[in-house]
Amino acid sequence: xxxxxxxxxxxxxxxxxxxxxxxxxxxxxxxxxxxxxxxxxxxxxxxxxxxxxxxxxxxxxxxxxxxxxxxxxxxxxxxxxxxxxxxxxxxxxxxxxxxxxxxxxxxxxxxxxxxxxxxxxxxxxxxxxxxxxxxxxxxxxxxxxxxxxxxxxxxxxxxxxxxxxxxxxxxxxxxxxxxxxxxxxxxxxxxxxxxxxxxxxxxxxxxxxxxxxxxxxxxxxxxxxxxxxxxxxxxxxxxxxxxxxxxxxxxxxxxxxxxxxxxxxxxxxxxxxxxxxxxxxxxxxxxxxxxxxxxxxxxxxxxxxxxxxxxxxxxxxxxxxxxxxxxxxxxxxxxxxxxxxxxxxxxxxxxxxxxx
Amino acid sequence: xxxxxxxxxxxxxxxxxxxxxxxxxxxxxxxxxxxxxxxxxxxxxxxxxxxxxxxxxxxxxxxxxxxxxxxxxxxxxxxxxxxxxxxxxxxxxxxxxxxxxxxxxxxxx
Numbered sequence: 001x002x003x004x005x006x007x008x009x010x011x012x013x014x015x016x017x018x019x020x021x022x023x024x025x026x027x028x029x030x031x032x033x034x035x036x037x038x039x040x041x042x043x044x045x046x047x048x049x050x051x052x053x054x055x056x057x058x059x060x061x062x063x064x065x066x067x068x069x070x071x072x073x074x075x076x077x078x079x080x081x082x083x084x085x086x087x088x089x090x091x092x093x094x095x096x097x098x099x100x101x102x103x104x105x106x107x108x109x110x111x112x113x114x115x116x117x118x119x120x121x122x123x124x125x126x127x128x129x130x131x132x133x134x135x136x137x138x139x140x141x142x143x144x145x146x147x148x149x150x151x152x153x154x155x156x157x158x159x160x161x162x163x164x165x166x167x168x169x170x171x172x173x174x175x176x177x178x179x180x181x182x183x184x185x186x187x188x189x190x191x192x193x194x195x196x197x198x199x200x201x202x203x204x205x206x207x208x209x210x211x212x213x214x215x216x217x218x219x220x221x222x223x224x225x226x227x228x229x230x231x232x233x234x235x236x237x238x239x240x241x242x243x244x245x246x247x248x249x250x251x252x253x254x255x256x257x258x259x260x261x262x263x264x265x266x267x268x269x270x271x272x273x274x275x276x277x278x279x280x281x282x283x284x285x286x287x288x289x290x291x292x293x294x295x296x297x298x299x300x301x302x303x304x305x306x307x308x309x310x311x312x313x314x315x316x317x318x319x320x321x322x323x324x325x326x327x328x329x330x331x332x333x334x335x336x337x338x339x340x341x342x343x344x345x346x347x348x349x350x351x352x353x354x355x356x
Numbered sequence: 357x358x359x360x361x362x363x364x365x366x367x368x369x370x371x372x373x374x375x376x377x378x379x380x381x382x383x384x385x386x387x388x389x390x391x392x393x394x395x396x397x398x399x400x401x402x403x404x405x406x407x408x409x410x411x412x413x414x415x416x417x418x419x420x421x422x423x424x425x426x427x428x429x430x431x432x433x434x435x436x437x438x439x440x441x442x443x444x445x446x447x448x449x450x451x452x453x454x455x456x457x458x459x460x461x462x463x464x465x
Binding site: 260 | 376
Protein backbone atom coordinates (compact mmCIF):
# COMPACT_ATOMS: atom_id res chain seq x y z
CA UNK A 1 0.00 0.00 0.00
CA UNK A 2 1.21 3.51 -0.74
CA UNK A 3 2.29 5.66 2.17
CA UNK A 4 -0.98 6.43 3.95
CA UNK A 5 -0.10 10.13 4.28
CA UNK A 6 0.31 10.46 0.51
CA UNK A 7 -3.23 9.29 -0.28
CA UNK A 8 -5.92 11.80 -1.23
CA UNK A 9 -7.52 13.10 1.96
CA UNK A 10 -11.27 12.88 2.35
CA UNK A 11 -12.68 15.36 4.82
CA UNK A 12 -16.15 15.14 6.24
CA UNK A 13 -18.30 18.15 7.07
CA UNK A 14 -21.13 17.01 9.28
CA UNK A 15 -23.58 18.70 11.63
CA UNK A 16 -27.23 18.71 12.47
CA UNK A 17 -29.95 20.13 10.20
CA UNK A 18 -29.53 23.86 9.71
CA UNK A 19 -26.29 24.09 11.67
CA UNK A 20 -24.40 25.84 8.86
CA UNK A 21 -22.52 23.07 7.06
CA UNK A 22 -22.95 24.53 3.60
CA UNK A 23 -22.15 28.06 4.78
CA UNK A 24 -18.92 26.77 6.30
CA UNK A 25 -18.07 24.87 3.14
CA UNK A 26 -18.85 27.88 1.01
CA UNK A 27 -16.40 29.95 3.05
CA UNK A 28 -13.71 27.27 2.96
CA UNK A 29 -13.90 26.80 -0.79
CA UNK A 30 -13.09 30.48 -1.31
CA UNK A 31 -9.56 29.79 -0.07
CA UNK A 32 -7.07 29.57 -2.95
CA UNK A 33 -5.38 26.68 -1.15
CA UNK A 34 -8.58 24.64 -1.41
CA UNK A 35 -9.26 25.30 -5.07
CA UNK A 36 -8.31 21.74 -6.01
CA UNK A 37 -11.03 20.19 -3.87
CA UNK A 38 -13.76 17.85 -5.09
CA UNK A 39 -17.02 18.25 -3.18
CA UNK A 40 -19.66 15.59 -2.62
CA UNK A 41 -22.90 16.67 -1.02
CA UNK A 42 -25.86 14.67 0.17
CA UNK A 43 -28.58 17.23 -0.02
CA UNK A 44 -28.95 20.58 -1.66
CA UNK A 45 -29.72 23.10 1.03
CA UNK A 46 -30.86 26.67 0.88
CA UNK A 47 -27.33 27.94 0.57
CA UNK A 48 -26.08 27.39 -2.95
CA UNK A 49 -22.59 26.07 -3.56
CA UNK A 50 -20.82 27.22 -6.67
CA UNK A 51 -17.87 24.98 -7.23
CA UNK A 52 -16.47 23.42 -10.34
CA UNK A 53 -16.11 19.97 -8.83
CA UNK A 54 -19.44 19.48 -7.17
CA UNK A 55 -21.39 16.26 -7.21
CA UNK A 56 -24.56 15.15 -5.51
CA UNK A 57 -24.68 11.74 -3.87
CA UNK A 58 -27.77 10.06 -2.49
CA UNK A 59 -26.55 8.64 0.83
CA UNK A 60 -27.49 5.02 0.34
CA UNK A 61 -26.05 2.78 3.00
CA UNK A 62 -25.46 -0.92 2.58
CA UNK A 63 -25.52 -2.63 5.93
CA UNK A 64 -23.24 -5.65 5.99
CA UNK A 65 -24.72 -8.94 7.14
CA UNK A 66 -22.59 -9.20 10.25
CA UNK A 67 -21.99 -5.53 10.81
CA UNK A 68 -23.25 -3.00 13.25
CA UNK A 69 -24.46 0.33 11.95
CA UNK A 70 -21.01 1.84 11.81
CA UNK A 71 -19.67 -1.05 9.73
CA UNK A 72 -21.78 -0.14 6.76
CA UNK A 73 -20.56 0.69 3.32
CA UNK A 74 -21.87 3.87 1.84
CA UNK A 75 -22.67 2.55 -1.62
CA UNK A 76 -23.24 6.03 -3.01
CA UNK A 77 -19.88 7.23 -1.74
CA UNK A 78 -18.13 4.14 -3.01
CA UNK A 79 -19.50 4.76 -6.47
CA UNK A 80 -18.83 8.50 -6.39
CA UNK A 81 -15.21 8.09 -5.26
CA UNK A 82 -14.47 5.42 -7.85
CA UNK A 83 -16.00 7.66 -10.46
CA UNK A 84 -13.92 10.64 -9.33
CA UNK A 85 -10.76 8.52 -9.44
CA UNK A 86 -11.54 7.30 -12.90
CA UNK A 87 -12.26 10.79 -14.20
CA UNK A 88 -9.15 12.20 -12.53
CA UNK A 89 -6.93 9.58 -14.13
CA UNK A 90 -8.52 10.14 -17.55
CA UNK A 91 -8.20 13.89 -17.14
CA UNK A 92 -11.89 14.51 -17.83
CA UNK A 93 -12.23 16.64 -14.68
CA UNK A 94 -9.81 19.17 -13.19
CA UNK A 95 -7.20 17.55 -10.96
CA UNK A 96 -8.21 17.42 -7.30
CA UNK A 97 -5.97 16.74 -4.35
CA UNK A 98 -8.64 16.34 -1.68
CA UNK A 99 -12.32 15.53 -1.36
CA UNK A 100 -14.88 17.01 1.01
CA UNK A 101 -18.16 15.27 1.66
CA UNK A 102 -20.98 17.21 3.26
CA UNK A 103 -23.32 14.79 5.00
CA UNK A 104 -27.01 15.26 5.51
CA UNK A 105 -28.07 16.63 8.86
CA UNK A 106 -29.10 13.29 10.31
CA UNK A 107 -26.26 11.22 8.88
CA UNK A 108 -23.83 9.15 10.89
CA UNK A 109 -20.34 10.08 9.63
CA UNK A 110 -18.76 6.78 10.67
CA UNK A 111 -19.84 4.66 7.65
CA UNK A 112 -17.89 7.14 5.52
CA UNK A 113 -14.71 6.22 7.37
CA UNK A 114 -15.58 2.54 7.08
CA UNK A 115 -16.15 2.83 3.35
CA UNK A 116 -12.66 4.23 2.86
CA UNK A 117 -11.03 1.20 4.41
CA UNK A 118 -13.46 -1.46 3.22
CA UNK A 119 -13.31 -0.86 -0.51
CA UNK A 120 -10.25 -2.52 -2.10
CA UNK A 121 -9.84 0.21 -4.72
CA UNK A 122 -10.67 3.22 -2.60
CA UNK A 123 -8.40 2.18 0.29
CA UNK A 124 -5.38 2.54 -1.99
CA UNK A 125 -6.27 6.07 -3.10
CA UNK A 126 -8.08 7.84 -0.27
CA UNK A 127 -7.57 8.32 3.43
CA UNK A 128 -9.72 9.96 6.07
CA UNK A 129 -8.90 13.58 6.82
CA UNK A 130 -10.63 15.69 9.42
CA UNK A 131 -14.21 15.21 10.47
CA UNK A 132 -15.55 18.73 11.01
CA UNK A 133 -18.87 19.14 12.80
CA UNK A 134 -20.87 22.36 12.79
CA UNK A 135 -22.86 23.20 15.92
CA UNK A 136 -25.65 25.76 15.94
CA UNK A 137 -25.02 27.85 19.07
CA UNK A 138 -28.70 28.81 19.33
CA UNK A 139 -30.39 25.45 19.08
CA UNK A 140 -27.66 22.91 19.90
CA UNK A 141 -28.85 22.47 23.49
CA UNK A 142 -32.27 21.32 22.35
CA UNK A 143 -30.82 19.26 19.51
CA UNK A 144 -28.40 17.41 21.77
CA UNK A 145 -31.21 16.67 24.23
CA UNK A 146 -33.48 15.20 21.59
CA UNK A 147 -31.41 13.80 18.74
CA UNK A 148 -28.75 11.17 19.49
CA UNK A 149 -27.52 11.60 15.91
CA UNK A 150 -26.18 15.03 16.84
CA UNK A 151 -24.37 13.67 19.91
CA UNK A 152 -22.62 11.11 17.71
CA UNK A 153 -21.66 13.72 15.10
CA UNK A 154 -19.99 15.78 17.82
CA UNK A 155 -18.36 12.85 19.58
CA UNK A 156 -16.56 11.56 16.48
CA UNK A 157 -15.45 14.98 15.19
CA UNK A 158 -11.89 16.30 14.98
CA UNK A 159 -13.04 19.94 14.92
CA UNK A 160 -16.20 21.57 16.27
CA UNK A 161 -17.35 24.77 14.60
CA UNK A 162 -19.79 26.92 16.55
CA UNK A 163 -22.09 28.81 14.19
CA UNK A 164 -24.67 31.57 14.80
CA UNK A 165 -22.76 32.67 17.89
CA UNK A 166 -23.80 36.28 17.27
CA UNK A 167 -27.45 35.27 17.71
CA UNK A 168 -26.89 33.38 20.96
CA UNK A 169 -26.62 34.56 24.53
CA UNK A 170 -22.98 34.63 25.77
CA UNK A 171 -23.86 32.59 28.85
CA UNK A 172 -25.57 29.95 26.70
CA UNK A 173 -22.54 29.77 24.42
CA UNK A 174 -20.29 29.28 27.41
CA UNK A 175 -22.37 26.44 28.82
CA UNK A 176 -22.69 24.89 25.37
CA UNK A 177 -18.89 24.91 25.02
CA UNK A 178 -18.59 23.17 28.38
CA UNK A 179 -21.10 20.58 27.23
CA UNK A 180 -19.25 20.01 23.94
CA UNK A 181 -15.99 19.66 25.87
CA UNK A 182 -17.57 16.90 27.97
CA UNK A 183 -18.72 15.05 24.87
CA UNK A 184 -15.48 15.41 22.97
CA UNK A 185 -12.49 16.66 24.88
CA UNK A 186 -10.00 16.36 22.05
CA UNK A 187 -11.67 18.41 19.31
CA UNK A 188 -10.90 22.15 19.35
CA UNK A 189 -14.01 24.34 19.46
CA UNK A 190 -13.79 27.18 16.97
CA UNK A 191 -16.27 29.98 16.47
CA UNK A 192 -17.31 31.00 12.99
CA UNK A 193 -18.06 34.71 12.94
CA UNK A 194 -20.66 35.77 10.37
CA UNK A 195 -19.04 36.74 7.11
CA UNK A 196 -15.55 35.78 8.29
CA UNK A 197 -13.46 33.41 6.22
CA UNK A 198 -13.00 30.11 8.02
CA UNK A 199 -9.48 28.84 8.53
CA UNK A 200 -8.62 26.57 5.60
CA UNK A 201 -6.45 24.57 8.00
CA UNK A 202 -9.72 22.90 9.00
CA UNK A 203 -9.30 20.76 5.90
CA UNK A 204 -5.57 21.10 5.29
CA UNK A 205 -4.11 20.24 8.69
CA UNK A 206 -4.63 16.77 10.03
CA UNK A 207 -2.75 14.08 11.84
CA UNK A 208 -1.37 12.56 8.63
CA UNK A 209 0.07 15.74 7.17
CA UNK A 210 3.52 16.73 8.27
CA UNK A 211 2.53 20.40 8.53
CA UNK A 212 -0.47 19.80 10.77
CA UNK A 213 0.71 16.90 12.87
CA UNK A 214 2.33 18.83 15.72
CA UNK A 215 -0.69 21.13 16.07
CA UNK A 216 -3.03 18.16 16.12
CA UNK A 217 -1.02 16.45 18.84
CA UNK A 218 -1.17 19.67 20.87
CA UNK A 219 -4.95 19.40 20.67
CA UNK A 220 -4.84 15.82 21.88
CA UNK A 221 -2.49 16.62 24.74
CA UNK A 222 -4.46 19.64 25.80
CA UNK A 223 -7.53 17.46 25.92
CA UNK A 224 -5.80 14.73 27.85
CA UNK A 225 -5.00 17.22 30.61
CA UNK A 226 -1.81 17.86 32.47
CA UNK A 227 -1.75 15.13 35.02
CA UNK A 228 -3.26 11.89 36.12
CA UNK A 229 -5.61 9.50 34.36
CA UNK A 230 -9.23 10.22 34.60
CA UNK A 231 -12.39 11.45 33.04
CA UNK A 232 -12.29 14.48 30.79
CA UNK A 233 -15.95 14.96 31.34
CA UNK A 234 -19.30 13.27 31.57
CA UNK A 235 -22.37 14.44 29.76
CA UNK A 236 -25.42 14.52 32.02
CA UNK A 237 -28.30 12.51 30.63
CA UNK A 238 -26.02 10.79 28.17
CA UNK A 239 -23.62 7.90 28.53
CA UNK A 240 -21.12 9.54 26.20
CA UNK A 241 -17.96 10.65 27.96
CA UNK A 242 -14.26 10.92 27.32
CA UNK A 243 -11.22 10.02 29.35
CA UNK A 244 -7.49 9.53 29.03
CA UNK A 245 -5.60 6.38 29.92
CA UNK A 246 -1.91 6.85 30.62
CA UNK A 247 0.40 3.87 30.67
CA UNK A 248 3.78 4.11 32.41
CA UNK A 249 5.30 1.00 30.93
CA UNK A 250 6.15 1.06 27.18
CA UNK A 251 3.57 -0.80 25.15
CA UNK A 252 4.36 -3.93 23.22
CA UNK A 253 2.96 -3.22 19.76
CA UNK A 254 1.84 -6.81 19.12
CA UNK A 255 0.05 -7.12 22.46
CA UNK A 256 -1.52 -3.70 21.98
CA UNK A 257 -2.86 -4.70 18.55
CA UNK A 258 -4.37 -7.88 19.97
CA UNK A 259 -5.96 -5.96 22.82
CA UNK A 260 -7.40 -3.12 20.77
CA UNK A 261 -8.79 -5.34 17.99
CA UNK A 262 -10.43 -7.55 20.62
CA UNK A 263 -11.82 -4.52 22.46
CA UNK A 264 -13.18 -2.92 19.30
CA UNK A 265 -14.72 -6.18 18.10
CA UNK A 266 -16.75 -6.50 21.30
CA UNK A 267 -17.27 -2.85 22.26
CA UNK A 268 -16.59 -0.87 19.07
CA UNK A 269 -20.17 0.34 18.85
CA UNK A 270 -19.60 2.14 22.14
CA UNK A 271 -16.08 3.39 21.48
CA UNK A 272 -16.81 6.45 19.38
CA UNK A 273 -13.21 7.59 19.10
CA UNK A 274 -9.83 6.42 20.27
CA UNK A 275 -6.68 8.45 19.72
CA UNK A 276 -3.29 7.52 21.02
CA UNK A 277 0.23 8.81 21.41
CA UNK A 278 2.08 5.61 22.22
CA UNK A 279 5.46 4.81 23.66
CA UNK A 280 6.12 1.49 21.92
CA UNK A 281 8.82 -0.90 23.07
CA UNK A 282 11.98 -0.48 20.99
CA UNK A 283 10.60 2.46 18.99
CA UNK A 284 12.28 5.76 19.83
CA UNK A 285 9.58 8.11 18.53
CA UNK A 286 5.88 8.17 19.48
CA UNK A 287 3.50 6.06 17.42
CA UNK A 288 0.11 7.65 16.74
CA UNK A 289 -3.11 5.74 16.38
CA UNK A 290 -6.48 7.07 15.35
CA UNK A 291 -9.72 5.11 15.43
CA UNK A 292 -13.41 5.72 14.85
CA UNK A 293 -15.63 2.98 16.31
CA UNK A 294 -14.49 -0.35 14.77
CA UNK A 295 -12.15 1.35 12.35
CA UNK A 296 -8.48 2.05 13.08
CA UNK A 297 -6.38 3.86 10.53
CA UNK A 298 -2.79 2.84 9.84
CA UNK A 299 -0.45 4.16 12.54
CA UNK A 300 1.76 7.16 11.91
CA UNK A 301 4.47 8.75 14.01
CA UNK A 302 5.90 11.98 15.33
CA UNK A 303 9.56 12.80 14.66
CA UNK A 304 10.11 13.83 18.29
CA UNK A 305 8.28 13.54 21.57
CA UNK A 306 6.14 16.66 22.10
CA UNK A 307 7.11 17.00 25.78
CA UNK A 308 9.07 15.29 28.55
CA UNK A 309 6.28 12.89 29.38
CA UNK A 310 7.14 9.48 27.93
CA UNK A 311 3.96 7.73 29.03
CA UNK A 312 1.58 6.41 26.41
CA UNK A 313 -1.64 8.41 26.31
CA UNK A 314 -4.88 7.03 24.95
CA UNK A 315 -7.89 9.31 24.65
CA UNK A 316 -11.22 7.50 24.55
CA UNK A 317 -14.66 8.87 23.76
CA UNK A 318 -17.06 6.14 24.81
CA UNK A 319 -20.68 5.43 25.49
CA UNK A 320 -21.24 3.73 28.82
CA UNK A 321 -17.90 1.94 29.15
CA UNK A 322 -15.96 1.80 32.38
CA UNK A 323 -12.64 3.60 32.26
CA UNK A 324 -11.05 1.58 35.08
CA UNK A 325 -11.87 -1.70 33.34
CA UNK A 326 -10.29 -0.53 30.10
CA UNK A 327 -7.12 0.54 31.88
CA UNK A 328 -6.86 -2.70 33.87
CA UNK A 329 -7.42 -4.77 30.74
CA UNK A 330 -4.71 -2.96 28.78
CA UNK A 331 -2.25 -3.48 31.65
CA UNK A 332 -2.94 -7.22 31.71
CA UNK A 333 -2.51 -7.64 27.96
CA UNK A 334 0.65 -5.56 27.93
CA UNK A 335 2.12 -7.63 30.74
CA UNK A 336 1.64 -10.76 28.62
CA UNK A 337 4.34 -9.52 26.27
CA UNK A 338 6.91 -9.26 29.03
CA UNK A 339 9.81 -11.53 27.91
CA UNK A 340 9.77 -13.48 31.19
CA UNK A 341 6.09 -14.14 30.78
CA UNK A 342 6.40 -15.16 27.16
CA UNK A 343 8.77 -17.91 28.23
CA UNK A 344 6.04 -19.31 30.48
CA UNK A 345 3.18 -18.98 28.02
CA UNK A 346 3.20 -22.65 27.17
CA UNK A 347 1.53 -23.39 30.55
CA UNK A 348 -2.14 -24.27 30.52
CA UNK A 349 -4.47 -22.82 33.13
CA UNK A 350 -8.12 -23.84 32.89
CA UNK A 351 -10.65 -21.05 33.30
CA UNK A 352 -14.34 -20.45 32.93
CA UNK A 353 -15.34 -17.50 30.82
CA UNK A 354 -18.92 -16.39 30.63
CA UNK A 355 -21.22 -18.10 28.15
CA UNK A 356 -23.33 -15.97 25.86
CA UNK B 357 -2.77 -15.42 -4.26
CA UNK B 358 0.32 -17.61 -4.12
CA UNK B 359 0.53 -19.47 -7.43
CA UNK B 360 2.21 -22.47 -5.78
CA UNK B 361 -0.05 -23.20 -2.85
CA UNK B 362 -3.19 -21.25 -3.72
CA UNK B 363 -3.22 -19.35 -0.45
CA UNK B 364 -4.87 -15.98 -0.72
CA UNK B 365 -2.49 -13.38 0.63
CA UNK B 366 -3.58 -11.47 3.69
CA UNK B 367 -4.53 -7.82 3.35
CA UNK B 368 -2.55 -5.20 5.16
CA UNK B 369 -3.85 -4.55 8.64
CA UNK B 370 -2.98 -1.70 10.95
CA UNK B 371 -1.59 -4.09 13.56
CA UNK B 372 1.14 -5.32 11.17
CA UNK B 373 4.04 -2.98 11.76
CA UNK B 374 5.51 -3.99 8.39
CA UNK B 375 2.48 -2.40 6.71
CA UNK B 376 3.38 1.01 8.22
CA UNK B 377 7.18 1.17 7.98
CA UNK B 378 7.34 4.95 8.50
CA UNK B 379 5.59 4.70 11.88
CA UNK B 380 8.22 2.24 13.13
CA UNK B 381 11.25 3.66 11.34
CA UNK B 382 12.96 4.58 14.62
CA UNK B 383 13.10 0.98 15.80
CA UNK B 384 16.34 0.40 17.60
CA UNK B 385 16.72 -3.35 17.31
CA UNK B 386 16.45 -5.53 14.25
CA UNK B 387 12.86 -6.52 13.80
CA UNK B 388 11.51 -9.01 11.34
CA UNK B 389 8.05 -9.56 10.01
CA UNK B 390 8.45 -13.27 10.74
CA UNK B 391 9.31 -12.71 14.38
CA UNK B 392 6.33 -10.39 14.79
CA UNK B 393 4.03 -13.10 13.47
CA UNK B 394 5.60 -15.63 15.84
CA UNK B 395 5.11 -13.34 18.82
CA UNK B 396 1.55 -12.55 17.74
CA UNK B 397 0.70 -16.23 17.41
CA UNK B 398 2.15 -16.99 20.85
CA UNK B 399 0.33 -14.14 22.56
CA UNK B 400 -2.91 -14.91 20.76
CA UNK B 401 -2.77 -18.51 21.86
CA UNK B 402 -2.51 -17.35 25.47
CA UNK B 403 -5.63 -15.21 25.00
CA UNK B 404 -7.56 -17.77 22.94
CA UNK B 405 -6.83 -20.79 25.14
CA UNK B 406 -9.46 -19.93 27.79
CA UNK B 407 -12.02 -20.02 24.99
CA UNK B 408 -10.91 -23.47 23.89
CA UNK B 409 -9.30 -22.14 20.73
CA UNK B 410 -5.85 -22.34 19.23
CA UNK B 411 -4.13 -20.56 16.38
CA UNK B 412 -1.40 -21.51 13.93
CA UNK B 413 0.45 -19.42 11.43
CA UNK B 414 -0.20 -20.77 7.93
CA UNK B 415 2.87 -20.22 5.79
CA UNK B 416 3.15 -16.61 6.86
CA UNK B 417 0.11 -15.73 4.74
CA UNK B 418 -2.83 -16.47 7.00
CA UNK B 419 -3.71 -18.02 10.34
CA UNK B 420 -5.70 -21.16 11.07
CA UNK B 421 -8.02 -20.87 14.03
CA UNK B 422 -9.13 -24.16 15.52
CA UNK B 423 -11.87 -24.92 18.02
CA UNK B 424 -12.17 -27.76 20.53
CA UNK B 425 -14.28 -29.85 18.16
CA UNK B 426 -11.84 -29.50 15.31
CA UNK B 427 -13.74 -26.80 13.50
CA UNK B 428 -11.37 -24.47 11.73
CA UNK B 429 -11.42 -21.04 10.15
CA UNK B 430 -8.82 -19.33 8.00
CA UNK B 431 -8.25 -15.73 8.88
CA UNK B 432 -6.01 -13.16 7.22
CA UNK B 433 -5.42 -10.76 10.07
CA UNK B 434 -6.55 -9.59 13.48
CA UNK B 435 -9.40 -7.66 11.94
CA UNK B 436 -11.04 -10.96 11.04
CA UNK B 437 -10.00 -12.99 14.06
CA UNK B 438 -12.38 -12.06 16.84
CA UNK B 439 -15.65 -12.55 15.00
CA UNK B 440 -14.47 -16.03 13.98
CA UNK B 441 -13.24 -16.76 17.51
CA UNK B 442 -16.68 -15.89 18.87
CA UNK B 443 -18.34 -18.04 16.22
CA UNK B 444 -16.19 -21.10 16.90
CA UNK B 445 -16.22 -20.79 20.69
CA UNK B 446 -19.84 -19.60 20.87
CA UNK B 447 -18.69 -17.14 23.48
CA UNK B 448 -18.17 -13.42 23.66
CA UNK B 449 -14.44 -12.76 23.47
CA UNK B 450 -14.38 -9.78 25.79
CA UNK B 451 -11.06 -8.29 26.94
CA UNK B 452 -12.89 -6.59 29.81
CA UNK B 453 -14.16 -9.93 31.18
CA UNK B 454 -12.78 -10.24 34.75
CA UNK B 455 -12.48 -14.05 34.44
CA UNK B 456 -10.31 -13.74 31.34
CA UNK B 457 -8.19 -11.02 32.91
CA UNK B 458 -7.70 -13.09 36.06
CA UNK B 459 -6.43 -16.00 33.98
CA UNK B 460 -4.14 -13.86 31.89
CA UNK B 461 -2.86 -12.14 35.01
CA UNK B 462 -1.73 -15.49 36.39
CA UNK B 463 0.50 -15.72 33.36
CA UNK B 464 1.43 -12.09 33.27
CA UNK B 465 2.72 -11.73 36.83
